Amino acid sequence: xxxxxxxxxxxxxxxxxxxxxxxxxxxxxxxxLGLAIIFGQMGVINMAHGEFMILGAYVTxxxxxxxxxxxxxxxxxxxxxxxxxxxxxxxxxxxLVEWSLIRHxxxxxxxxxLATWGLSLILQQTYRTVFGAREVGVELPSWLIGSVQVxxxxxxxxxxxxxxxxxxxxxxxxxxxxxxxxxxxxxxxxVQNRAMAGAVGIDTEKVxxxxxxxxxxxxxxxxxxxxxxxxxxxxxxxxxxxxxxxIVVFGxxxxxxxxxxxxxxxxxxxxxxxFFLSGSTAKVITLLAVVGIxxxxxxxxxxxxxxx
Amino acid sequence: MEHTPMAHRPAAVAAGVHDNPFMKPMExxxxxxxxxxxxxxxxxxxxxxxxxLVGKYLTxxxxxxxxxxxxxxxxxxxxxxxxxxxxxxxxxxxxxxLEASSVENTKIQSTPxxxxxxxxxxxxxxxxxxxxxxxxxxxxxxxxxxxxxFAFVIGTAMFRRRVGGTYFAIITQAIxxxxxxxxVGQQGYTGGINGITDLRTLNxxxxxxxxxxxxxxxxxxxxxxxxxxxxxxxxxxxxxRILVAMRDKEDRVRFSGYQVASFKTFAFCMAxxxxxxxxxxxxxxxxxxxxxxxxxVPSIEMVIYAAVGGRLSLFGAVWGTLLVNxxxxxFSESFPELWLFGLGAxxxxxxxxxxxxxxxxxxTYVEPRLTRKVKALAPAEARALPHxxxxx
Amino acid sequence: MNAAMLHAPLIGESPxxxxxxxxxxxxxxxxxxxxxxNDVSFYVDPNEIRVIIGPNGAGKTTVxxxxxxxxKASTGSIKYKGQELxxxxxxxxxxxxxxxxxQTPSIYDDLSVFENLEISFPRGRSVFGALTFKRDAEVRxxxxxxxxxxxxxxxxxxxxxxxxxxxxxxxxxxxxxxQDPELLMLDEPVAGMSVGERIKTAELLNQIIVGRSVLxxxxxxxxxxxxxxxxxxxxxxxxxxxxxMERVKNDPKVIEVYLGH
Numbered sequence: 011x012x013x014x015x016x017x018x019x020x021x022x023x024x025x026x027x028x029x030x031x032x033x034x035x036x037x038x039x040x041x042x043l044g045l046a047i048i049f050g051q052m053g054v055i056n057m058a059h060g061e062f063m064i065l066g067a068y069v070t071x072x073x074x075x076x077x078x079x080x081x082x083x084x085x086x087x088x089x090x091x092x093x094x095x096x097x098x099x100x101x102x103x104x105x106l107v108e109w110s111l112i113r114h115x116x117x118x119x120x121x122x123x124l125a126t127w128g129l130s131l132i133l134q135q136t137y138r139t140v141f142g143a144r145e146v147g148v149e150l151p152s153w154l155i156g157s158v159q160v161x162x163x164x165x166x167x168x169x170x171x172x173x174x175x176x177x178x179x180x181x182x183x184x185x186x187x188x189x190x191x192x193x194x195x196x197x198x199x200x201v202q203n204r205a206m207a208g209a210v211g212i213d214t215e216k217v218x219x220x221x222x223x224x225x226x227x228x229x230x231x232x233x234x235x236x237x238x239x240x241x242x243x244x245x246x247x248x249x250x251x252x253x254x255x256x257i258v259v260f261g262x263x264x265x266x267x268x269x270x271x272x273x274x275x276x277x278x279x280x281x282x283x284x285f286f287l288s289g290s291t292a293k294v295i296t297l298l299a300v301v302g303i304x305x306x307x308x309x310x311x312x313x314x315x316x317x318x
Numbered sequence: 319m320e321h322t323p324m325a326h327r328p329a330a331v332a333a334g335v336h337d338n339p340f341m342k343p344m345e346x347x348x349x350x351x352x353x354x355x356x357x358x359x360x361x362x363x364x365x366x367x368x369x370x371l372v373g374k375y376l377t378x379x380x381x382x383x384x385x386x387x388x389x390x391x392x393x394x395x396x397x398x399x400x401x402x403x404x405x406x407x408x409x410x411x412x413x414x415x416l417e418a419s420s421v422e423n424t425k426i427q428s429t430p431x432x433x434x435x436x437x438x439x440x441x442x443x444x445x446x447x448x449x450x451x452x453x454x455x456x457x458x459x460x461x462x463x464x465x466x467x468f469a470f471v472i473g474t475a476m477f478r479r480r481v482g483g484t485y486f487a488i489i490t491q492a493i494x495x496x497x498x499x500x501x502v503g504q505q506g507y508t509g510g511i512n513g514i515t516d517l518r519t520l521n522x523x524x525x526x527x528x529x530x531x532x533x534x535x536x537x538x539x540x541x542x543x544x545x546x547x548x549x550x551x552x553x554x555x556x557x558x559r560i561l562v563a564m565r566d567k568e569d570r571v572r573f574s575g576y577q578v579a580s581f582k583t584f585a586f587c588m589a590x591x592x593x594x595x596x597x598x599x600x601x602x603x604x605x606x607x608x609x610x611x612x613x614x615v616p617s618i619e620m621v622i623y624a625a626v627g628g629r630l631s632l633f634g635a636v637w638g639t640l641l642v643n644x645x646x647x648x649f650s651e652s653f654p655e656l657w658l659f660g661l662g663a664x665x666x667x668x669x670x671x672x673x674x675x676x677x678x679x680x681x682t683y684v685e686p687r688l689t690r691k692v693k694a695l696a697p698a699e700a701r702a703l704p705h706x707x708x709x710x
Numbered sequence: 711m712n713a714a715m716l717h718a719p720l721i722g723e724s725p726x727x728x729x730x731x732x733x734x735x736x737x738x739x740x741x742x743x744x745x746x747x748n749d750v751s752f753y754v755d756p757n758e759i760r761v762i763i764g765p766n767g768a769g770k771t772t773v774x775x776x777x778x779x780x781x782k783a784s785t786g787s788i789k790y791k792g793q794e795l796x797x798x799x800x801x802x803x804x805x806x807x808x809x810x811x812x813q814t815p816s817i818y819d820d821l822s823v824f825e826n827l828e829i830s831f832p833r834g835r836s837v838f839g840a841l842t843f844k845r846d847a848e849v850r851x852x853x854x855x856x857x858x859x860x861x862x863x864x865x866x867x868x869x870x871x872x873x874x875x876x877x878x879x880x881x882x883x884x885x886x887x888x889q890d891p892e893l894l895m896l897d898e899p900v901a902g903m904s905v906g907e908r909i910k911t912a913e914l915l916n917q918i919i920v921g922r923s924v925l926x927x928x929x930x931x932x933x934x935x936x937x938x939x940x941x942x943x944x945x946x947x948x949x950x951x952x953x954x955m956e957r958v959k960n961d962p963k964v965i966e967v968y969l970g971h
Contacts, residue, residue, distance in 0.1 A: 055484050119484045120395045121669045128665025135658035252495040255488045290503030297496045305475040338845050557840035563818040570816040574830045575804035584837045
């Protein structure tokens with residue numbers, strides 16, 4: 011399979027595919043971060059996670075159109091506004107959903123799964139009604155278009171670098187929030203012992219709502235970043251939900267580091283395989299490998315041995 | 319130990335109380351009602367087209383029935399039942415397709431005698447995975463054996479390692495996704511996104527005519543009732559009670575000397591085989607099979623059939639399937655955009671308001687007297703004593 | 711209470727008695743470096759009621775978990791009638807004759823008392839066996855017999871959910887009796903029980919001891935004194951003291967960490 015390429019070609023291919031893999035990694039990681047908080051910390055299966063992400067993408071699309079029409083002078087900076095709005099919109103919807111739906115189902119995780127699937131159908135149809143069934147794409151500001159020439163044969167697109175930068179920032183932010191802040195400590199306290207956390211004066215219901223909202227908000231940012239590299243349709247979210255769940259489970263549900271490692275290995279495997287095989291075969295092999303490993307090691311990559 | 323049972327109980331009474339009949343009178347009535355509607359009322363009322371549609375719905379009911387055993391009783395939610403439905407359906411479709419692709423029928427192809435989509439994909443020889451489907455008995459065997467085998471492998475791997483609940487749901491869902499991508503991607507071997515179409519005869523019998531549809535409908539209904547009876551047998555056996563017990567207190571069952579994983583695997587395999595029978599009947603009744611019945615979306619939709627009917631009720635599963643599909647067809651005909659809203663709301667409503675579905679509503683509102691009776695039977699002591707909190 | 715009957719003669723008191731029913735030797739388990747059970751050894755004779763006491767976190771429940779296979783030992787051995795248990799699966803350990811009652815009543819709420827007991831009946835434990843299991847006269851008689859022992863003869867058709875806390879504890883003991891284990895392990899069988907229920911439970915334990923050994927974890931000292939042949943005191947994962955209740959009660963180490971509080 012390598013016979014037709016020279017060594018220089020091959021290294022360039024691996025570098026470029028590696029970079030494509032890094033962009034895929036960024037998108038996967040952004041999506042998985044929100045889910046790692048909701049599923050990993052709260053144990054809630056949110057099948058509508060993809061739709062929260064798509065909400066962020068549509069908000070970005072609306073922003074792009076708005077700036078183009080009314081504020082063309084500030085168009086170069088619209089993306090930062092869009093990202094903030096995407097976070098707020100998805101986060102607010104997430105909190106509303108937690109209040110109206112999720113909080114009644116904390117003890118019935120399988121039922122949460124079904125209910126949020128119902129929610130995802132409703133959201134999809136809403137998007138279809140509002141934005142139409144066709145996929146929409148955003149206009150990139152000029153500074154995000156083009157690519158950087160690294161060597162003669164290797165060039166990397168700027169929007170990809172931007173997405174990676176955003177991912178790095180958000181990941182660091184989440185890590186700081188979950189492991190360094192008072193809020194993060196409260197979330198972990200509630201996760202570990204709800205009754206005790208309540209007894210020491212933590213408003214567990216508020217923590218639940220904020221945690222869920224935060225996870226959904228990060229999904230919104232993921233959707234926003236996603237518009238940089240792909241177009242958005244009403245059912246785009248559903249395409250990614252299985253991959254995202256696998257990433258979180260594969261990483262070991264409660265571990266942020268595990269999520270990062272698992273998003274990295276899955277995206278790199280897939281993008282490298284994609285060059286040599288057809289896209290669908292690459293995906294099948296990657297997913298089969300993940301499922302196979304999970305069958306042998308269900309606790310995922312990173313877990314602690316704890317007393318049952 | 320010295321003990322004379324006759325001394326402290328009248329044998330006849332006790333034997334009556336603890337009898338475990340195959341079906342209670344009310345269950346016989348439910349079965350008779352269901353059989354009458356499926357086998358008599360609907361065939362009289364509906365035209366050939368509508369009856370064939372109901373026949374299609376009934377094939378989904380097999381899946382819902384399996385989910386009642388696996389999810390309702392065993393507490394194992396599989397979001398990959400579409401895989402097994404598809405496996406059964408594809409097995410049957412491969413046989414039918416080979417029969418439809420005789421050398422005579424396909425003489426315009428560059429390689430006559432192989433399915434048309436293979437010819438379009440420059441395949442010149444029948445792939446080995448298709449070879450077994452040249453024989454009808456072997457096909458019928460594989461319809462059942464293949465899904466059972468896969469379910470056994472998946473179930474054994476997962477349940478041995480104590481994977482259950484949401485993890486199992488996610489993994490089965492991933493498997494459904496993988497299978498869909500595989501089928502769509504391997505066009506030359508599977509017919510790709512269009513599936514396997516243009517099926518004509520079953521062992522020489524034309525399945526496309528109205529009369530064939532009619533006969534298949536009754537075969538379908540008969541098989542479904544057979545499956546209900548088998549499921550009822552399992553439910554009434556000690557195995558059925560062990561499933562319920564496991565859902566409740568898995569460790570207690572384990573420390574009563576049972577291998578919990580084997581029982582879960584059995585329930586999962588049974589659900590898989592039911593789904594596969596449904597899939598094979600779907601191919602016959604509707605005349606094609608495609609990846610759109612394999613993936614995540616149909617798999618979860620099939621869960622809602624069981625949930626609407628009542629996850630603990632075998633008959634409820636069939637009624638739920640018929641009702642949801644009837645609603646889907648009528649909505650989709652007149653207000654297609656409303657259907658997804660309706661289906662979404664149905665998921666939420668069933669979970670939040672009616673966790674036991676139609677069967678639960680029936681039990682709460684139609685048999686309220688029975689519940690009161692049970693409460694009255696509880697000893698005064700049970701109410702008088704405060705339930706002590708077990709010390710840690 | 712019938713104290714004379716409860717204090718049965720101590721069988722196999724001498725440490726070199728040849729036949730132990732259960733021999734636990736240098737048993738250790740660690741969770742992430744924390745040794746919940748640390749080099750524990752003790753021996754249980756046939757027909758002995760042994761009570762394990764100790765403050766919270768002493769590793770009492772973990773010892774039972776290790777014996778019944780719920781937790782795997784890091785090192786050490788557990789021999790039951792000469793057979794090594796640490797290598798067996800949970801169901802094999804049960805089938806070898808070890809029964810275990812959990813701390814909180816662990817019964818099947820959705821099933822009737824009769825069905826709860828029936829599931830523990832030692833027949834039809836394979837998938838096929840369970841499918842073809844017949845509820846015959848032998849099963850019925852045995853269930854009725856046990857039900858009358860555990861004071862639930864009149865509640866057989868009732869859903870287990872509706873039983874009182876004490877009745878649920880008895881039901882679980884009954885489920886173990888049907889299993890007919892030679893070694894019965896009970897984790898806090900009288901926790902949360904009323905005084906009346908406690909007396910009845912002691913009576914019940916006294917009745918079922920015939921032909922088997924019982925390993926009990928209990929906090930209730932009055933109850934321990936009533937039933938124990940010998941007592942093992944655990945503290946921070948180690949055996950602190952062992953012997954008759956009288957001896958343990960007067961052991962200064964025990965008084966310091968436990969009884970003195």
